[in-house]
Amino acid sequence: xxxxxIGTGYVGLVTGTCxxxxxxxxxxxxxxxxxxxxxxxxxxxxYEPGLEExxxxxxxxxxxxxxxxxxxxxxxxxxxxxxVGTPMGEDGSANLQYVLDVAKDIGKLASHDMIVxxxxxxxxxxxxxxxxxxxQELEQRNLKLNIEVVxxxxxxxxxxxxxxxxxxxxxxxxxxxxxxxxxxKELYSPxxxxxxxxxxxxxxxAEMTKYAANTMLATRISFMNEIANICEKVGADINNxxxxxxSDKRIGYNFLYAGCGYGGSCFPKDxxxxxxxxxxxxxxxxxxxxVEALNNQQKLTLVRKIVDKFGENLSGLTFGxxxxxxxxxxxxxxxxxxVVTINKLCELGxxxxxxxxxxxxxAEKYYFKDNKQVEYxxxxxxxxDKTHALLLLTEWKEFxxxxxxxxxxxxxxxxxxxxxxxxxxxxxxxxxxEYHQIGNGYKGS
Ligand code: UDX
Numbered sequence: 001x002x003x004x005x006i007g008t009g010y011v012g013l014v015t016g017t018c019x020x021x022x023x024x025x026x027x028x029x030x031x032x033x034x035x036x037x038x039x040x041x042x043x044x045x046x047y048e049p050g051l052e053e054x055x056x057x058x059x060x061x062x063x064x065x066x067x068x069x070x071x072x073x074x075x076x077x078x079x080x081x082x083x084v085g086t087p088m089g090e091d092g093s094a095n096l097q098y099v100l101d102v103a104k105d106i107g108k109l110a111s112h113d114m115i116v117x118x119x120x121x122x123x124x125x126x127x128x129x130x131x132x133x134x135x136q137e138l139e140q141r142n143l144k145l146n147i148e149v150v151x152x153x154x155x156x157x158x159x160x161x162x163x164x165x166x167x168x169x170x171x172x173x174x175x176x177x178x179x180x181x182x183x184x185k186e187l188y189s190p191x192x193x194x195x196x197x198x199x200x201x202x203x204x205x206a207e208m209t210k211y212a213a214n215t216m217l218a219t220r221i222s223f224m225n226e227i228a229n230i231c232e233k234v235g236a237d238i239n240n241x242x243x244x245x246x247s248d249k250r251i252g253y254n255f256l257y258a259g260c261g262y263g264g265s266c267f268p269k270d271x272x273x274x275x276x277x278x279x280x281x282x283x284x285x286x287x288x289x290x291v292e293a294l295n296n297q298q299k300l301t302l303v304r305k306i307v308d309k310f311g312e313n314l315s316g317l318t319f320g321x322x323x324x325x326x327x328x329x330x331x332x333x334x335x336x337x338x339v340v341t342i343n344k345l346c347e348l349g350x351x352x353x354x355x356x357x358x359x360x361x362x363a364e365k366y367y368f369k370d371n372k373q374v375e376y377x378x379x380x381x382x383x384x385d386k387t388h389a390l391l392l393l394t395e396w397k398e399f400x401x402x403x404x405x406x407x408x409x410x411x412x413x414x415x416x417x418x419x420x421x422x423x424x425x426x427x428x429x430x431x432x433x434e435y436h437q438i439g440n441g442y443k444g445s
Contacts, residue, residue, distance in 0.1 A: 001187055003027070004073035004080040006102050008035055008066070010046050010161055011119055011154050012083030017051060018165040020058040022190045027065050027073030039066040047331045047358050050162040071109045079187065080106060082130070083119040083154075092272035093280075094123055103130040106147075107137025113146040115180050119154050121214075121270060123277050124207045127151050127174070150175040150184070151203045153210030158264065159329030170197045174206020211277070214270040215288055220255050221262045222291040225298045228258035228439025238439030239421055258439045260393060260419030261299035263326030263335035268295070299337040302391050302417045303344045305436050309415075310388075315349030320387040320411070322380055323394025323420075324356035324363045331358035337419065338393045339367050346373040355383035357396055381406055389415040395422055404431055 001024045005016035008030040016028040030036050035045055042059065044052045058064035067073065074080060084098040099120050106116060116134065118127060131149040138145055151174035156164045171188045173181060181200050192198045201209075228238040238258045246253035262268070271292050278285040310317060326336035333339060342352050354363065355377040368374040377383035380398065384390060384407055392399055400422060408414050414433045416423070421437045428435040 001025070001079060001183075002077040003187075004029060004070075004077040006030075006070065006073075006080065006082050007084035007098075007120075008032075008039060008045075009083065009085060010048060010158060011156060012081070013039075013044075013046070013055070014048065014051060014156060014161045014165050015081055015083055015119060015154070017054045017058060017064060018162065018191075019187070020061075020064040021054055021166075023063070024187070025063055025065075025076070026058075027067060027077060029067060029070050029073050031068060033068055036066050036068050047329075048161050049159065049329055054162065070105055074106065074109050074114070075111060078113070079115045079117060079183070081117045081119050081152075086120050086122055086269075088269045088272060091276065093276040094121065094269070094273045096122060096126060096129070099126065099130065100133055103133035104137055107134040108141070110134070110138070110145060110147070111143075114148075115183065116147060116149045117152045117184070118149065119152055121153065121210050121266070121273075122151075122207060123273065124204045124211075126207060127203045148175060148177050148180045149203075150177075150180060151206035152184070153206060153213075155210075155213060158332055159327060166191060168192065168197060170199050172206050172209050173198070173200045174203035174209075175200070176202060211270055211274045214266050215274050215291070217255055218262055218267040218271050218295070219287065219291045221257075221259075221267075222294040222298070224256050224258045225261070225438075226294055229301075231439040232441040235441045235443055237442040239437075240442075241439075258421070259298075260301055260337040260341070260438065261295045263299075263337055264332065265334045268292070268335040271295075299340040300344060301438060302393075302419050302436075303341055303348075305417055306345070306389065306391075307348070313349055314345060317349075317388045318351040318353060318386060319345055320377075320384040320390045321352050321354040322356075322383065322390060322392045322399050323396055324354055324367075325359040325394050328394055328396045329358075331356075331362050333359050333362055333367055336393075338363075341391065341393060341419075342368065342374060346371060351375070353377050353383045353385070353387060355380050356394065357398060381410055384410040387411050388413050389417055392416065392418045392420055392422060395420040404428070404433065408432070 003019055003024050004027045005012050006029045008028050016026045020026040042056050082102050084102055086094040089095040127149045134147050153172055171192055173184050185198055231238045242256045245251050246256050271288055275285045275288045324338040325333055351373045353375045360376050417436045425435055
């Protein structure tokens, strides 16, 4: 099939690339010329495992074309995916400006019937707005075309987006049009060998499904963080409690990890947006408000433990930081706990020395630009030189089994604050470390 994908962010780029890998002819469009020029040269603007080789391969076969010329893409395709950003507006709602700008452009440039598929996360009812915008432009051109606007939310996780696209848990398509369903079913068939993974519904329910999925997961995390906080008070261990409840099939083990809060481009934004959508429709989304409040509080949980230990004045102290990205396998620091944690430590007078396998450039450029209290280290051990404690904020694999002997040599104190519960408390105690976890109040019998 012939496809256009508008927006070459991580969703658009992964979508376009994976469709081209299955033999479709894909035009990837972006208004950012710099980005398009880089992509043409095979330079990928983001770190996503497996993506680069697929881009290079399909580009050289001619199945994946990068251009800023939307007309070219639309003229040569019948299906157009919208995968542009919906950044959070000041009031917490999703900003639809980019989506509606694209709709306008489609209306101005389309010359034949098309299926327009919206992948961006948008408030319920946006598909109708996109359709109205396209139709308005077509009317001005005195052109009568059949344009179907469909919702097809994405469920890709950063760091495993290619894998998630290739082997999705489900593909959700929102439209009442049977012909469109047939076409999209064929397009997605290489990824959904199990037909139960292809779920069709009305367009508004599809739009709502995306918010419901992400806010359910965010709720699960905030719930586990709350249980962890209670565990600390009552002398229980969240690591055991997690196993104890995860074994119940109705609960399951996934996404049950307490930690120093969720971040990223989706959960924080989508929780806020759904609160706003609900409010705009006369409903007070109390659970979601608490999910958000608890997460904001949780991001500072390690700082609170440090203050308990050292007091409010941290001047003269240096902390080693392992992990800056909001999760492993990405350089994305949007809403990362590291940002709030480091800023707070600096505000209390401390210095930090940070190491992250991927995110240090971004950290230096965008998050701690003029902050002289933040230094960066070449590797995880250098980050510990003469530090008073280590804070582990992101569970990168390389932090999983470090050389504790080497760490002891570098650090002033054998002291670890672990925001991701990576180590065994007893083992660390045996080798002389003071070790603080999230939600582990167990003191030994
Ligand atoms: C999420 C959704 O999972 C994905 O389906 C959607 O399309 C986009 O948003 P992503 O933001 O890439 O994906 O990351 P994810 O792996 O879901 O993690 C989100 C945050 O939750 C991270 O900060 C992570 O550290 C945190 N998390 C996750 C926990 O704190 N505990 C867990 O058990 C799982």
